[in-house]
Structures are given as C-alpha cells and as structure tokens.
Amino acid sequence: MDLYEKLLEELKRAVRILPPDVEALIMSARSREESALGRMVLDRIAENISAARSGPVPLCQDCGMFHALVRVGRSCPYSMAEIGDEITRACRDAAEEAWYRRSTVSDPVYDRVNTGDNLPVVFNWELVDGASVTADILLKGFGSENCSSVRMLRPTDGEDGVIGAVLDMVRAAGGKPCPPMFLGIGIGGTMDKAAMLSKKALVREAGSRHPDPRYAKLEETILERVNSLGIGPGGLGGCCSALSVAVETCPTHIAGLPVALSVNCWADRKAHVEVM
Amino acid sequence: MRLELPYDEEDLLAVRAGEEVLLSGILHVGRDQVHRRLCGALETGSPLPFDFRGSAIYYMGPSPAPAGHVIGAAGPTTSARMDPYSPMLLEKGLRVMVGKGPRSSAVTDAVARYHGLYLYAYGGCGALYSSCIRSSRIIAYPELGPEALLELVVEDFPTICLIDSTGGQC
Numbered sequence: 001m002d003l004y005e006k007l008l009e010e011l012k013r014a015v016r017i018l019p020p021d022v023e024a025l026i027m028s029a030r031s032r033e034e035s036a037l038g039r040m041v042l043d044r045i046a047e048n049i050s051a052a053r054s055g056p057v058p059l060c061q062d063c064g065m066f067h068a069l070v071r072v073g074r075s076c077p078y079s080m081a082e083i084g085d086e087i088t089r090a091c092r093d094a095a096e097e098a099w100y101r102r103s104t105v106s107d108p109v110y111d112r113v114n115t116g117d118n119l120p121v122v123f124n125w126e127l128v129d130g131a132s133v134t135a136d137i138l139l140k141g142f143g144s145e146n147c148s149s150v151r152m153l154r155p156t157d158g159e160d161g162v163i164g165a166v167l168d169m170v171r172a173a174g175g176k177p178c179p180p181m182f183l184g185i186g187i188g189g190t191m192d193k194a195a196m197l198s199k200k201a202l203v204r205e206a207g208s209r210h211p212d213p214r215y216a217k218l219e220e221t222i223l224e225r226v227n228s229l230g231i232g233p234g235g236l237g238g239c240c241s242a243l244s245v246a247v248e249t250c251p252t253h254i255a256g257l258p259v260a261l262s263v264n265c266w267a268d269r270k271a272h273v274e275v276m
Numbered sequence: 277m278r279l280e281l282p283y284d285e286e287d288l289l290a291v292r293a294g295e296e297v298l299l300s301g302i303l304h305v306g307r308d309q310v311h312r313r314l315c316g317a318l319e320t321g322s323p324l325p326f327d328f329r330g331s332a333i334y335y336m337g338p339s340p341a342p343a344g345h346v347i348g349a350a351g352p353t354t355s356a357r358m359d360p361y362s363p364m365l366l367e368k369g370l371r372v373m374v375g376k377g378p379r380s381s382a383v384t385d386a387v388a389r390y391h392g393l394y395l396y397a398y399g400g401c402g403a404l405y406s407s408c409i410r411s412s413r414i415i416a417y418p419e420l421g422p423e424a425l426l427e428l429v430v431e432d433f434p435t436i437c438l439i440d441s442t443g444g445q446c
C-alpha cells in the first residue's frame with residue numbers, strides 16, 4: 001500500500017495550494033463582488049494564494065487540525081490499524097516537512113500542553129463497496145470551526161426549519177470564520193452523525209450539487225439566502241459571503257431532525273488520496 | 277495611506293474608517309496569553325515588556341519559519357478573544373490594534389475615548405503577511421511558543437481601518 005507516500009505529498013501541497021475547485025470559486029467571486037471593501041479582501045486573498053504557491057510558507061498560519069474521513073472498501077486487503085497508522089504517520093511527517101504550525105493541545109480543559117506534532121488525527125470511518133481505500137483529510141482551521149454547530153430541530157420543522165437554523169448559525173458567525181465561507185451541512189442520523197455528515201459534505205467537490213434534486217435545490221436556496229445576509233469577504237460587507245453549500249443526509253428517528261453546520265474559511269484546504 | 281510605527285498620537289487622527297492603511301516599522305505581536313499577562317502586569321504594577329507609547333499590537337501566532345525565511349505564515353487571529361483585555365491596554369497608553377473580525381462595543385468605546393485605531397488585517401493571508409515582515413524577535417514570554425510576545429519590523433503591511441479615532445466604524 002502506498003497510502004503513506006501519496007498522502008504525505010498531498011498534505012505537503014494542501015497547506016500551500018488550494019484544490020482547483022476551491023480556487024476557481026474564489027477567483028470567480030472577484031468579478032461578482034459588489035462591495036469595494038469586499039473586492040479589496042478578495043484581491044489580497046488572491047495575492048496570498050500566489051505567495052503561498054511560489055514559496056514554502058503555508059497559506060495561513062493556522063494549519064488546522066487534521067480531520068480524516070476514510071472510506072474503506074469491504075474487500076480491501078488492509079486492516080483498519082494499517083490504514084490508520086499510515087495516515088497518522090503521513091500527517092505527522094507532513095507537519096514537520098511542510099512547516100505546519102503545531103496547534104494541537106493534549107487535554108482540552110486542564111493541561112492544554114501542545115502535543116508538538118499536530119497529532120492526534122480526528123478519524124471518521126465509513127465502510128463502502130469495492131476494494132479501494134479513500135482518505136480525505138481536511139486541515140480544519142479553528143477560526144471557522146469555532147463557528148460550527150449542531151441544532152436538534154423538531155421532526156415537523158421541515159425545509160424552512162433547516163434553512164432558518166443554518167442562517168442563524170451563519171449570522172452568528174459573521175466575519176469571524178474568514179469569509180467567503182464553504183459550508184458543509186449534515187442532516188439526519190443522531191447528533192454526532194449529523195456533525196460527521198457536515199464534514200463529509202465539506203470534502204465533496206466545492207460547488208457540486210446533491211444528486212437528489214430536492215436537496216440540490218435546498219443547497220442553492222441556502223447559498224442564496226446566506227449571500228443576502230451581507231456579511232461579505234472578510235466580514236467587511238458584500239454579496240460573496242459563502243461560495244459553496246453542500247448537504248449530506250441520512251435516515252433519522254421519528255422524533256427528531258438533527259442539523260449540523262461545519263463552517264470552513266476561504267482557506268478550504270484538503271488532501272485526497274485513493275489507493276487500491 | 278501610510279502609517280509609520282512607532283507613531284505620534286496626532287498621526288492617528290488623520291485615519292478614517294474604511295481607508296486602507298499600510299504599516300511600516302515596529303509592530304508588536306501578542307494574542308490570548310500575552311494579553312492575560314500584560315493585564316496581570318498592569319494590575320500588580322510589574323514592569324511591562326515594552327513601552328506602550330507609540331506602539332501597535334498585532335494579534336497573531338506564526339507558523340515556523342522555513343529555512344532562509346524570517347518567519348512563517350503570519351496572518352491575524354480573531355480579535356474578539358482579546359476584547360476583555362483591550363480597554364485596559366488602551367487606558368494605559370496602547371493606541372493601535374491589528375486583527376481580524378468585529379470588536380465589542382466596550383472596545384469601540386475605548387478606541388474613541390483614547391483616540392486609537394482598530395485595523396483589520398486580511399484573514400487567512402499568512403503567506404502575504406510573511407512577505408511584509410523584515411525581522412522578528414521574541415522579546416518576552418518565550419515559554420509560550422507560537423504565542424510568545426514578538427517584535428516585528430514590517431514594511432507596507434496592508435490593513436483596513438475598521439474603527440477610527442472618533443469611533444467611526446465601517
């Protein structure tokens with residue numbers, strides 16, 4: 001298995017160079033943004049993107065927390081232990097070799113001592129058909145992660161309830177998550193499952209639409225409504241507050257409608273590797 | 277417009293909310309833990325690690341410097357976390373703050389009362405800011421690692437004024 005080698009290279013890139021789908025959406029926002037301050041912010045972001053591409057310095061000093069979504073094929077010959085260890089090793093070595101800031105602390109409440117290697121990785125596992133292993137790693141910055149949250153809606157709240165909850169959360173985020181934002185929304189399951197789905201939504205190609213036309217429409221409606229909040233690039237006002245909204249769903253209980261929002265900043269950094 | 281650091285307090289009066297301000301000169305860096313310690317020092321009357329007069333403080337914690345570079349990525353962190361401490365620093369003579377995101381009304385009031393400035397630094401633009409920094413050294417609290425108190429020398433460091441000395445906002 002060459003998961004380690006491939007992922008190490010991907011992670012060394014990911015901290016400096018955005019995926020093409022993400023960069024394309026940022027660049028297209030520059031011609032759409034109506035506010036002068038908003039355009040100034042987008043221009044500086046574009047300058048930053050080229051500065052990071054041409055040297056060893058990361059795009060942003062917050063190189064995030066490693067968040068891995070791993071899809072393991074049912075007939076894949078590797079064990080979960082082997083796959084997990086290779087991913088962890090690739091993350092640790094990428095942090096060292098690509099000048100990541102070490103931002104992980106050992107204990108959340110009491111010690112808060114830096115682990116020194118950006119580990120542990122946050123893992124989410126999914127069993128899928130086939131024989132391959134797919135790893136999607138988000139470099140999850142915390143200015144934006146601090147704006148993520150979950151709401152447990154009533155089962156009868158429906159589409160309007162979902163839209164209202166997301167707009168509330170985005171309004172509360174305002175300029176804090178370094179807009180323009182990329183939004184991942186998880187709907188259904190239990191509280192934790194919805195949260196996990198919201199991360200899975202973030203690894204989907206930015207700007208792609210859900211295969212179910214009703215959810216595709218919901219994504220479009222939320223994007224439109226978020227952009228009419230006027231938050232704008234950097235929170236300085238404007239129409240480009242979010243560039244992408246992706247929804248992922250799963251079955252849930254008769255008594256509930258969990259809705260989770262993962263907010264990502266314009267620095268929507270990720271690595272993607274597939275091995276057979 | 278350009279602002280040389282350290283500044284004369286009169287220089288700040290000319291800056292208006294919504295204007296781009298390019299900073300050049302000495303810029304101090306401190307975030308959460310530094311703020312806690314500075315306020316602690318002010319409360320106990322202990323000496324401060326730098327002179328507040330003419331100073332600007334930037335909310336930032338850099339990534340490690342690659343070989344041959346002065347500093348790594350060096351973009352702003354969220355200013356709101358410094359809100360509880362900023363009015364006290366303004367009262368004691370600090371006038372210019374640089375960070376990202378909105379401030380509390382207590383901070384806005386204090387900026388107007390002491391005729392200071394709150395400048396927005398472009399969020400997430402760590403590589404761009406790295407290229408505006410000519411030198412960096414730790415002047416206090418080295419044990420805080422990436423959160424230590426730094427003194428930078430910057431050149432044409434781009435910001436936008438969000439709160440000006442009259443309390444004007446954009």
Ligand code: SF4
Pocket residue numbers: 060061062063064140141142143144176177178265266267351352353399400401
């Ligand atoms: S929110 Fe994102 S772009 Fe902004 S400072 Fe944090 S990681 Fe960087």
